[in-house]
Amino acid sequence: MATLEDLGVSAFINILSAFVFLVLFAVLRIQPVNDRVYFPKLYIAGKRTHDHRSRSSAVTRFVNLNPCTYVAFLSWVPGALRMSEAELVAHAGLDSAVYLRIYTLGLKIFLPITTLALLVLVPVNVYGGTLRGLGKDIAFSDIDKLSISNVSPGSNRFFFHLLMAYVFTFWVCIMLYKEYSNVAFMRLHFLASQKRCADQFTVIVRNIPRVSSHSTSETVDEFFRRNHPDHYLGQQPVYNANRYAKLVKQKERLQNWLDYYELKFERHPGKRPTGRTGCLGFCGSEVDQIEYYRARISEIERRMASERQKVLNDPKAIMPVSFVTFDSRWGAAVCAQTQQSKNPTQWLTDWAPEPRDVYWQNLAIPFFSLSIRRFLISIAVFALVFFYMIPIAFVQSLANLEGLEKVAPFLKPVIETKVVKSFLQGFLPGLALKIFLYILPTVLLIMSKVEGYVSLSSLERRTASKYYYFMLVNVFLGSVIAGTAFEQLYAFLHQPPSQIPKTIGVAIPMKATFFMTFIMVDGWAGIANEILRVKPLVIYHLKNMFIVKTERDRERAMDPGSIELGENLPSLQLYFLLGLVYAVVTPLLLPFIIIFFAFAFLVYRHQIINVYNQEYESAAAFWPQVHSRIIASMLISHVLLFGLMSTKKAAYSTPLLIFLPLLTIWFHKYCKSRFEPAFRKYPLEEAMEKDNMEHASEPNLNLKSFLATAYLHPIFHLFEEAAKEAAAKEEETVEVRIDKAQRQQNRHEEAQARSSSQHQETHFRSTHETYYHHEASHVSRSTQYHEGIHVRSDTDSPSPPHFIYHYDIES
């Protein structure tokens, strides 16, 4: 058991490290060389450009020499707070704005609860005074004197705790209701004020049955012409192009190398670059690199051409999935919300995700396989959740100092040093846990992909929900029980498994200090680390040194990242759980949570404004999950309080506590029916309103052409490119690669050659009109599809606006 002193040391360490991180951040962020690490969102949004390079000296290009800017190391805070919520929605999307509301919700819930708990429950606990009398045979820490453990069993003081449990539950419910209502309103408002989007007119149809005499496209056409005669507009078949995508990726890599060597040759025209072809350039025969890569590229292009023919001509390459478009939002809303076919497993319709949100690989999974996949994955998640506990428990038993001394007696003198001991006891268990959790989201994301969800947003939500179960069992329950379990393993094995809730209830107050350390490590230092962006910083500079060959590579080395809902939602939900469980039991834990929420709010607001790049817009589709998880946390806190009370011989508590979970469940049901439809369905009233407005303002709108390419499978854009390329080759023998990156590079080089003032104007227009998605280098996102539409209208390319798609699938 950690004492108050241990806790103090831990707090000191964590506050210190958070402070160090903040100072480091303050220094690093104002260095121009780190600009692309700390302000990538501004680059993407076109609010910051590359011009500092041309106007200043070599030194100031990399280091900020203005001493004034170093003084105010918290100067980012007002900046983070300055932007209003409406601006935030415009700048970073509704998802980000609503994500920040989770933190403010945390503050709104826990600030009054903390005040009340500290004013009422702490005095009650202190004057309960049993433990003081028990002597030293049980090693209770000082914190326990302020917790419910200090109240003697059978005491009437437990009425205060029951009353507070009711008050807290009501308060949380009120806050949740208000917030759900706000978010639902924001969502509807956002959707209503959105400009015309392809996904408003499009429905994704899955499990199209195979009709022997017809092609899939014909079947779809016939079906929708028959069943939606008034509104059906067209359809976009989906091609299975995973092999082609692999080739594209391969070609791109080779192209990069070719660019690099050509650049090298340009700079030193006398020496043609050579190298070996074998493994890692160390063996094999010596060849001219430019020739070599050109040959390999043309080889790949040949294979691409044959693969392309295969995709286009093979009917099996058309998947039983289609994006069906309608001539009005009303028609699409109707089709998405109704059942189409007599067989409910065929012609499954749903809203099409945003084009950039589609996860193409999962589109072809049939219904039955989907059901099997989900079952298998749920078993796998179950196994992961329950057997992952073993290594954590092992590491934690090592982190237990007595255990460590037994395993490694030679460490004893070091460990026994007071400072080291406090450090280890305060820091190790939380840290071990954090490391374990680090690789997990990736695994869970892959699991979600196997489950067959078709949009990135739903994948993230599914990952979040798996991660939540994991956190609940392993971080929360695992920490509560395992820590106790190693002290009383024998007794525990011989208790019936149904006793667990009670055991947890009893263990809860004892683990308060552990969770305080956890909050400090994970919440305080962790968030400070988030703003410092150590990993992207290091990787960016490493890439800059070793890999970046062209300006385009520098752009690719910039890793804005995103909010990572799959990882952050569950952690947030864990904090809510801790807060709600300990609100009645050990109120002293609450201030730690409040500091976390406040600090994290500032940091994430700053990051959302300056760093993260939104990958898709789901219009806050994750809120129902956030809401129901907080409800679940409340229910867990009620059950545990129940377990705790039953060991405290407070017999009257049973009938009083039984209504709390009932009320909570009713509240949840009410909120679900009241607000959830706003997140799952699209009201016809709304659809009709927007349709009518559009008809009135643009009576001659050609919707068909607007929708024609929106859900075109990326392969088609590449096909167009390829066809153009082939034509160009024939015309001019000179190889003209119509490539987004190449163009951009050319543009930058031209721009640099021109006068800076003229350049600035031009470039601003260009980047402003560029809707760009950076390709993430994270393994967790490497299989996603990124699409960017480049509308070129700057002066150095007088060609008409032109769509170029960038495409990246790793199967």
Place this chain on the structure above:
Amino acid sequence: MATLEDLGVSAFINILSAFVFLVLFAVLRIQPVNDRVYFPKLYIAGKRTHDHRSRSSAVTRFVNLNPCTYVAFLSWVPGALRMSEAELVAHAGLDSAVYLRIYTLGLKIFLPITTLALLVLVPVNVYGGTLRGLGKDIAFSDIDKLSISNVSPGSNRFFFHLLMAYVFTFWVCIMLYKEYSNVAFMRLHFLASQKRCADQFTVIVRNIPRVSSHSTSETVDEFFRRNHPDHYLGQQPVYNANRYAKLVKQKERLQNWLDYYELKFERHPGKRPTGRTGCLGFCGSEVDQIEYYRARISEIERRMASERQKVLNDPKAIMPVSFVTFDSRWGAAVCAQTQQSKNPTQWLTDWAPEPRDVYWQNLAIPFFSLSIRRFLISIAVFALVFFYMIPIAFVQSLANLEGLEKVAPFLKPVIETKVVKSFLQGFLPGLALKIFLYILPTVLLIMSKVEGYVSLSSLERRTASKYYYFMLVNVFLGSVIAGTAFEQLYAFLHQPPSQIPKTIGVAIPMKATFFMTFIMVDGWAGIANEILRVKPLVIYHLKNMFIVKTERDRERAMDPGSIELGENLPSLQLYFLLGLVYAVVTPLLLPFIIIFFAFAFLVYRHQIINVYNQEYESAAAFWPQVHSRIIASMLISHVLLFGLMSTKKAAYSTPLLIFLPLLTIWFHKYCKSRFEPAFRKYPLEEAMEKDNMEHASEPNLNLKSFLATAYLHPIFHLFEEAAKEAAAKEEETVEVRIDKAQRQQNRHEEAQARSSSQHQETHFRSTHETYYHHEASHVSRSTQYHEGIHVRSDTDSPSPPHFIYHYDIES
């Protein structure tokens, strides 16, 4: 503990009583006087008429004197089996046909399971042989030697039980899947082959918001004209006419008495009937009854007229509910399945129930109140389920003979008689339970009404589901624990409540004999009682003797009853639960269940063909509930097996058993997504197909006029009647009551006066074209609304087809 001998006595008693009931039934059913008790459905369907009266003597009109018909006392069985399923659907509706499939499903599930269990598990249990060695200190009965209790703890023989648990689960799943698929197909086929019905074009809209400047009708009109411009046809507002309905009921009662006295006066023209007006006719002043009732009726009519004006003119009488009709099934399907308004609590649309299925009183409940009502009712159900146990436990403790002797020592000599003792032990507990359960469905139906469901079918389903919880906790768990609890009360109170599953698991095999008796009393004798229809028989003859004054009253005294899903579904589900729980534990219970299913199948098939009158057609909407309850039973059986195994020291069973519930849950989810949409939604493909067919066959159909009166609130038909009546009064001073019953009576009287051959033809046509619903006299159904459409086209009334509504609301 009951011994094998007790069980034998109980079986003898129950088989005997079942046999007696069957013989009684055989004798009573062939008496013409009981015709209306045993064959009401045939009267209603027009397959049997009243003509036996005119052609035979006074004696043969009441008693069957043909001795041959008495010999074959089971002659009804082939009759019950002869009708094919398709004929059954045409004769009694899909609900009835699918209801019978539950019994065949029971047979399909349990016949193979029983065979396997008796062949494999019984030998394993017999040779397990622990209890034999324990001596007489635990009073295990002989049946326990054949159950799992006989296997010694820690034995490897439990592998057989685990294996069987898997085999049984798989078998049940296969059967459930096949049956769900069959029923879903039958439902779709039924809906597709149905002729044009108003409910196919109608959507019920609830929670219409009040707009201050508009009336509700205008609001509805405007909303649907805007949001469904292509398909909206019209709307039918709903009036709050509960007070008017009360007056109508009152008038009807007075009218009955007036009829009676007028008839009396006609037969004895010399003596005008007189009576006292005061309480029960014993005090008050002596008045001329005919005058008195005429005066009272005209008084009521005056009040009705003013109330009518109030309903018609008061905008508050229009409820925020409307039946909205569309010009095609497609339009209605779209509207019913989509969300209309931005506020998900307004403009709630759903399929309109069949006109005769509508429960008018509940239409006006607002959304929020609905949510509160459901919460309160769920608490009430919870209380009912858990505190109802006390009286049952008390009665059962009395039924415990030792307890009875203590309470009433003077009974000791009687009780100790061997036969009486066996009788009491075998019969009493089951009977006590049955009596307790008798009044319950009514209470639960009222609770469901308070919850605010708008159709009779959903009310019945909700009642069924409440009743199931009740049965589960009180009949199943209550019997298992309470019986044991009175023997070991002290030990039980000091165990943690979480231990309950284990306690139940252990108690399960010990309670096998109790449930065997229960099945015999409730299942065997109970079903035989169902076919005998003692209560309707007695009531019919009592009514005939004392109350029936006119032929119309005789028709009303006929009580065909209905399947009573609210009561029968949960009992059936209880049998499934018992079968599944005991399949592995005490296989000897299974034959009892099989006999129940087989016998009940025959009886209900007979009753459905000859007796029950379908009140509404929900197209087997109850099947998903049946399915999921059987799944729940399987899960319960798994949990209890788990509990039982954990006390048997079969440690290896834990990991092996954990997959059973998982597999079951997956199966349930799969079935839910595969089949449930067929019961909840109406596919657009289907709707469009039927629309097109109709357009092709009847291009000039005036749908508007077809739909105009379909969902007219009954009050309007009464208003029309009233208006006509008033007109008629003015024209001819003679009072012409245009009343359904009166017409029918007239028709019968006229028909009797004519030649029998001509009559028969005429009448057959008349009743065949008459779609009639008998008004139930049950208190449980007295608040329902019954509607019958009479298309009069027989020769004695040459007027054009004409709608007359009968209306009956008791608020």
